[in-house]
Amino acid sequence: MLAGVVLASGPAAAGDHDNGAPDAVRRAVEAGEIKSLADILASVRGKLPGEVAGVEIERQRGRWIYELRIVGEKGHLYEAYVDARSGEIERIKEK
Structure with a gap:
């Protein structure tokens, strides 16, 4: 169950001036550059050590x-x- 979704931005890398902005994310999904949150959640279901409680998206080094x-x-x-x-899980770390 998804308890909350947050689209937020961290420090922008060079050339990432629209880091995490909802319009930039929407454009990237519409252009096929990235998968939607729904697609991501469907692809990682069962591969995570628990339930998703929050989400952020940001650009890091152009990705x-x-x-x-x-x-x-x-x-x-x-x-x-x-x-x-x-949609690949790059890493999971315990907080």
Whole structure:
């Protein structure tokens, strides 16, 4: 279950002036540059150590990355970094 979704931006890298802005994200999805959040959540379902509790998207070095906050069993917190173009989980770290 998705408890909340946050589209936020972190520090912008050079050339990433529209980092995480909703209009920039929408344009990237419409252009086929990245997958939609719904597609990403469907592709990672069952591969994460818990339930998605929050989402951010940002551009890092010219690439869009979804950052998923996960609440696992026993209340453990994780962050999963997912490539927005391919949908591949790049890494999961415990917080």
